[in-house]
Amino acid sequence: MVDLASAHYPSGREKIISVFLVHHIAAWDALSGIYEAMVSSPDFLPVVISIPFNFNSGRQGIFDGEDDVHRGLAATNVSHLRFNFLDHSQGLAKLKSIQPDILFRQSPWDPDIPPAYATGALDFTRLVYTDYGIGILQDNPANIRIDYDQDLHRRAWMLLCANEEQKHIYETLTSHKGRRAVVTGYPKFDKLVQRGRERKFWPIESATRKFRLIWAPHHSVRPGHLGFGTFPFVFREIMQWIFRNPDVEVVLKPHPMLFESCAHGMLTREDVEKFLALWRSLPNTDYVTGGDYGPLLAASDAMLTDGITFLVEYQLFDKPLIWLDSGRHIGFNSIGQKVLNGLHTAKSAAEALNLVGEIRKRTDDPLREKRAEVVRTLMPYPGASASRVLDAIRVGLRDRPP
Numbered sequence: 001m002v003d004l005a006s007a008h009y010p011s012g013r014e015k016i017i018s019v020f021l022v023h024h025i026a027a028w029d030a031l032s033g034i035y036e037a038m039v040s041s042p043d044f045l046p047v048v049i050s051i052p053f054n055f056n057s058g059r060q061g062i063f064d065g066e067d068d069v070h071r072g073l074a075a076t077n078v079s080h081l082r083f084n085f086l087d088h089s090q091g092l093a094k095l096k097s098i099q100p101d102i103l104f105r106q107s108p109w110d111p112d113i114p115p116a117y118a119t120g121a122l123d124f125t126r127l128v129y130t131d132y133g134i135g136i137l138q139d140n141p142a143n144i145r146i147d148y149d150q151d152l153h154r155r156a157w158m159l160l161c162a163n164e165e166q167k168h169i170y171e172t173l174t175s176h177k178g179r180r181a182v183v184t185g186y187p188k189f190d191k192l193v194q195r196g197r198e199r200k201f202w203p204i205e206s207a208t209r210k211f212r213l214i215w216a217p218h219h220s221v222r223p224g225h226l227g228f229g230t231f232p233f234v235f236r237e238i239m240q241w242i243f244r245n246p247d248v249e250v251v252l253k254p255h256p257m258l259f260e261s262c263a264h265g266m267l268t269r270e271d272v273e274k275f276l277a278l279w280r281s282l283p284n285t286d287y288v289t290g291g292d293y294g295p296l297l298a299a300s301d302a303m304l305t306d307g308i309t310f311l312v313e314y315q316l317f318d319k320p321l322i323w324l325d326s327g328r329h330i331g332f333n334s335i336g337q338k339v340l341n342g343l344h345t346a347k348s349a350a351e352a353l354n355l356v357g358e359i360r361k362r363t364d365d366p367l368r369e370k371r372a373e374v375v376r377t378l379m380p381y382p383g384a385s386a387s388r389v390l391d392a393i394r395v396g397l398r399d400r401p402p
Helices: 029-039 066-075 088-098 151-155 164-172 187-198 231-244 258-262 269-281 294-299 310-317 334-342 349-361 368-378 385-399
Strands: 016-022 044-050 080-082 102-105 126-129 158-161 181-183 211-216 248-252 285-287 302-305 321-324 344-346
Touching (some): 029 044, 066 080, 126 151, 187 294, 187 310, 302 349, 310 368, 321 349, 334 368
Parallel strands (some): 158 181
């Protein structure tokens, strides 16, 4: 468990107590690099806390799943406290007793976690925020609240930016004008690339090497939402293609909310269960969840996705990326517009699958140089982001008020 005894708080501290509230284990990689840098630093004491969550709007007020978060952290040997209280106010009281100098939340979405840990309840400490997936959506005043102007952004003591472009968005298109935005680089990118270099993971075992495709559908399938998701409209056609192409292996890497979203009007739960049963029964398919997906991306040959995060992250691995454009999604901000330069775009499942066939025949990807340019823009400080975050916090605590 976490040892707080050596922190010497509340006055005359020898270490900067840094709390990480973790409710979304699949997104832990966005913070894990910062946590690891703090573990290795003599002037930081990182405290990871697992809390319950609710990603289902149909179950308002019900928060559970802390066991899953705990198991995920334990599986990667992350020492942590467990806030699995029935009365979440007990967790808030314990959190206050730790007296953190800074606190990281995983996302700006207050409804996903108990109200005891909502932004407004954390005014006793300094909030630091880095995206769990870099925001690439609409950069106009009507829609910027999605990624850059939630309550957490407005109250944050420090907003960590991947590059100058993201800082510019904070400064020009939000109500808070990016007053606390600092360019550090994006530790999640560094962690993904590092994990992909350390090892490769492909869950399908074959006697001979086959073409490896990841299919990564987004959850925004319902009308009136972000509008990127295509799964209910294309899964049958993609399944038929897989039956016709046994020399291709396909790993399904869905957004964690995909099937829950589909089951609310787009497909029945029986439809979803039948699909998953058939998918798991095929010799050339598999299904992967979880947050440590760098090794999976590194082991693949190409990806088919309808968005959003993988439009950015897969490009870090220098492999062909096919975007299945739903034609009904909200627009991209300036970062997103640049990201589009590095990927192949399809307007239908048939067009996307034809692109897969073309990619299989090529020895090189004609978009490789454009993709490299995208990566250079996204990662101005490759390998150094986490250390830059720690430096920014040190400077902020020395020079800036809460």
